[in-house]
Structure formats: structure tokens, C-alpha cells
Amino acid sequence: MSAQIISGTELAASIRETIATRAAELTAQGHQPGLAVVLVGEDPASQVYVRNKVSACEKAGFKSVMHRMPENTSQDALVGLVEQLNADPTIHGILVQLPLPRHLDSHLVIESISAEKDVDGFHISNAGLLMTGKPLFRPCTPYGVMKMLELTGIDLRGAEAVVIGASNIVGKPQAMLLLQQGATVTLCNSKTKDLKSHCLRADVLVVAVGRPNMITGDMIKPGAVVIDVGINRLPDGKLCGDVDFESASEVAGWITPVPGGVGPMTITMLLQNTIEAVERSI
Ligand SMILES: Nc1nc2c(c(=O)[nH]1)N[C@@H](CN(C=O)c1ccc(C(=O)N[C@@H](CCC(=O)O)C(=O)O)cc1)CN2
């Protein structure tokens, strides 16, 4: 093992202290940060994430409201709830946990959230603002990755950054944020030819595909920063990332673990986005 670990758990704890202090100040001024979390259906992983979000809010002194809706909820009922939350002045941030049950159109649901309360940063106006370099909310996972790189002192100017996975919630916004910090960015997808050659060029490699251990040590440039966004549950119940930690940590300079890496930062940046929403609203 030669790589140094970037601990999301430790960084998140320190950022959350600052957030709690700011939340107490805002509360004293009559603006307690309020976050509404909407969960539709019974997806077991989503239940864990939502519970962790509510608990993080409570520990930081936020008002947190949790809305659970049954699996067979209609599009109209879900949009109706979002519209009610849009109009509630005590709620500064709204998120609908993804994935939604298949009969619901997640694009339409996300577009129904007021862009000023879209603390996930998934609304089309927020995606557009991010693209043009004027973000209102940065999506929480890529925002968390950028915070980890910043706090670890990684200089992105002129660095070769390779992002694997081009989803709307991680890969695409991640590429934009890296580009805005001066990195030369390659965004790989499932059709990319010779993925290994792209990976081997990366000074900073961000992997977000959802395939257990697919990136191995022989695909990593010596000394590279490796950020593993994947959270995969194996048949034995253990969690693992998209990066084979054992072989990758022999080659990388810095690496994030799973669990305890990007995951805790995702929830922290959700709190950060909610604070930013309050500050903009007063
Ligand atoms: N509306 C949203 N839906 C989803 C998002 C999102 O940002 N907004 N991202 C993911 C899931 N996610 C947050 O919702 C998330 C995933 C994992 C973690 C986390 O802390 N993971 C822990 C392990 C937890 C476990 O035991 O399973 C870790 O990595 O250490 C936080 C948030 C998809 N949906």
C-alpha cells in the first residue's frame, strides 16, 4: 500500500461542524434551514440514504421533514406534494430521492421542484447554469468530490482528469466542475474504446459506473489521485467501490475508500447546498 487515503468521513465531520455553526446563526436570525426529503416506494438502499440525510440534518440543527409515499403513488400526487413544498417558506431545500418507481417520470418530477429549492442541483435550469459556469446548486456528489480534491490540496490546473461514467447526476456535472477548475477533462462512457489507455493518462481519475472493482491497479498512472464514487453491495452484504482498492492503492498517490469516501461527502454537500439556499433567500 503506497497511496494516502482521502477520508470522506473525516472531511465530512469537519465541514459539518462549520455548517452546524452557520445553521445556528441563521436560526438565531429567524431563518432555520429547512430541508424536505421525499421518498417514494420501498427501495432498501434509498431508505438508508434518506434516513442518513434526515439524521445529518437534525444533527446540524436543520428543520427536516420527511415525506414517505407508497410505491403506487401517481405522478400527480407526487408533483402535488412538491408544489406544496415549493410554496412553504420554512422549506429551503427539496429533494426527491432517486431512483423513482418505474411508472414515474423522474424528469417531470425534478422539473416541478422550484429551481431555487433544488438542493440536488438536478433541475434543468441548474444543469444549464452549471454548464455556463454560473452554478446555483452543484449536484452533491460531484460537489463533494471537488471539496475532497480542494481540501487535499490537489492542483487541478492543467491536470489530466478522466471521469468514467456519464450520468446526469454524477459524471456530466463532475466533468464540468473539473473543467471549470482548469483540468483537461475526458468523459468516458460505456462505449469508450480502450478504457485502460484513457485511465493510464489520468492524473485525477473519477470512477462512477456502478460495477464492482472494475478499475484495477494496472489501469492507474503511478501517483494518480483516484476517486471512487461507486457503492456496490456484494452478495455477502459487504460494500465495495468501482475501483479494486487493494491493487489500486499499490499504484495511486491518493485514493478514496468505500465506504467512508465520497458517500459521506454527498450528504455533507446537501447540507451545504441547503445553507446556500437559505442565504440566497434572505
Ligand atoms: N435525490 C438524489 N438521489 C440520489 C442521489 C442524490 O444525490 N440525490 N445520490 C445517490 C444516493 N445517495 C444520496 O442520495 C447516497 C449514496 C450513498 C451515501 C453514503 O453515505 N454511503 C456510505 C455507505 C452507506 C451504506 O451503508 O450503504 C459510504 O459510502 O460510506 C450517501 C448518499 C443516488 N440517489
Ligand SMILES: [Mg+2]
Ligand atoms: Mg449523489
